[in-house]
Amino acid sequence: MTKFTAGEMLELRAQFPALHQNVYGKPLVYLDNAATTQKPQSVIDRIVAYYSHENTNIHRGVHYLSQQATEAYENARKTVADFINAAVAHEIIFTRGTTESVNLLAGSLKQFLLQEGDSVLISGMEHHSNLVPWQQICLQNKTKLLVAELTNKGEIDLEQFKQLLSQKPKLVAITHISNALGTINPVKEMIRLAHDFGIPVLVDGAQSVAHTTVDVQDLDCDFFVFSGHKMFAPMGIGVLYAKTEWLEKMPPWQFGGEMVDQVSFEETTFNQLPFKFEAGTPYVAGVLGLEAAIKFIRQYDMKSLEAYENGIVRQALEMLQTIPGMRFIGEPIHRAGVISFVVDGTHPSDIGTLVDKMSVAVRTGHHCAQPVMTRFDVPGTVRASFAFYNTEEEVEKLVKAVEKAVSMLR
Numbered sequence: 001m002t003k004f005t006a007g008e009m010l011e012l013r014a015q016f017p018a019l020h021q022n023v024y025g026k027p028l029v030y031l032d033n034a035a036t037t038q039k040p041q042s043v044i045d046r047i048v049a050y051y052s053h054e055n056t057n058i059h060r061g062v063h064y065l066s067q068q069a070t071e072a073y074e075n076a077r078k079t080v081a082d083f084i085n086a087a088v089a090h091e092i093i094f095t096r097g098t099t100e101s102v103n104l105l106a107g108s109l110k111q112f113l114l115q116e117g118d119s120v121l122i123s124g125m126e127h128h129s130n131l132v133p134w135q136q137i138c139l140q141n142k143t144k145l146l147v148a149e150l151t152n153k154g155e156i157d158l159e160q161f162k163q164l165l166s167q168k169p170k171l172v173a174i175t176h177i178s179n180a181l182g183t184i185n186p187v188k189e190m191i192r193l194a195h196d197f198g199i200p201v202l203v204d205g206a207q208s209v210a211h212t213t214v215d216v217q218d219l220d221c222d223f224f225v226f227s228g229h230k231m232f233a234p235m236g237i238g239v240l241y242a243k244t245e246w247l248e249k250m251p252p253w254q255f256g257g258e259m260v261d262q263v264s265f266e267e268t269t270f271n272q273l274p275f276k277f278e279a280g281t282p283y284v285a286g287v288l289g290l291e292a293a294i295k296f297i298r299q300y301d302m303k304s305l306e307a308y309e310n311g312i313v314r315q316a317l318e319m320l321q322t323i324p325g326m327r328f329i330g331e332p333i334h335r336a337g338v339i340s341f342v343v344d345g346t347h348p349s350d351i352g353t354l355v356d357k358m359s360v361a362v363r364t365g366h367h368c369a370q371p372v373m374t375r376f377d378v379p380g381t382v383r384a385s386f387a388f389y390n391t392e393e394e395v396e397k398l399v400k401a402v403e404k405a406v407s408m409l410r
């Protein structure tokens with residue numbers, strides 16, 4: 001593993017134009033990366049190039065531009081497959097994002113996998129996107145929603161998880177990394193445990209793809225979902241990865257052009273994989289932007305990026321904990337780029353508002369994980385979330401801003 005020098009990191013950071021602006025007259029400190037990351041120039045350029053020279057609809061035209069765009073789109077699918085090490089490109093279905101990927105899966109699986117009396121197992125730290133779709137499908141199908149509880153440190157209680165598996169749920173849906181706690185779940189082990197009972201597993205990778213290497217074959221997950229915009233790609237593009245055996249069994253979720261083979265007024269036959277799941281005109285520029293984001297990441301050694309980012313997070317934890325009344329929500333042994341906290345005697349949204357005026361962008365609230373807030377009995381948290389372009393200097397600015405905000409509020 002090569003270690004990044006400070007100079008190399010600054011060079012990397014220089015490629016993100018949005019990071020180089022002042023807000024309220026001071027340099028922006030962007031620590032809301034779990035919500036969305038900023039985009040490197042190469043991603044922005046790719047989208048501009050598409051609309052400047054290549055724009056046309058794909059898969060349908062014989063003309064030059066359409067052939068070029070179709071080829072670029074399908075090549076991008078191969079790049080994405082390679083990025084998460086899917087066995088074949090047709091296992092990559094393009095969606096609008098993690099939320100749509102989970103809805104696609106839930107909408108399709110409910111038609112043949114989940115019957116009355118069955119159950120689906122999720123964890124107590126799921127983002128609403130990997131909770132509400134399952135809850136609603138369970139309500140519709142009279143299926144039970146089982147929830148693996150969290151320990152006081154904000155980790156999944158694996159003993160209870162194992163007990164729940166013995167109830168033979170039809171599906172396990174768990175997040176790889178919690179956006180509210182920062183916890184990295186031992187998904188590989190959890191998948192192995194679930195598979196011992198013959199239960200398929202969906203991994204929500206919204207928070208993992210930009211922070212660690214993902215190998216879906218090594219994990220052996222049945223489904224994996226993520227959003228482009230949290231990994232330096234445009235908003236509005238996402239991925240559902242599913243093993244071929246599942247995609248073949250799954251009925252389509254949306255109907256329309258492109259996903260069909262033969263259509264008459266009486267019946268329709270559906271297109272082959274992956275097109276069966278991509279109804280309508282896709283977000284071609286988004287797919288190409290996602291490919292550009294992957295190419296950007298791949299210029300670097302992911303392990304080195306991860307080590308650098310972990311160093312920044314460690315530094316932030318050490319410095320923040322010196323603030324009197326600081327309480328971290330989630331103290332997992334394995335943590336990725338998220339730190340959630342409350343400070344005694346203050347409200348999270350007041351801290352967020354005050355540090356914003358000091359040019360530090362953090363998020364406050366429930367982070368679309370209300371059951372996590374209920375579990376830890378807090379109205380919300382302040383959340384600083386990091387990417388590999390954040391610097392030690394920004395951590396110092398965060399800590400100073402929080403200190404100042406706390407002193408103003410007490």
Ligand code: 7TS
Pocket residue numbers: 034035036097098099100127129130175177178179204206207227367368
């Ligand atoms: N799953 C996790 C773990 C997430 O963090 C998010 C978004 C989603 C699913 C949904 O992704 P989307 O791209 O479809 O919206 N998380 C956040 C967040 O933490 N702040 O804003 C969005």
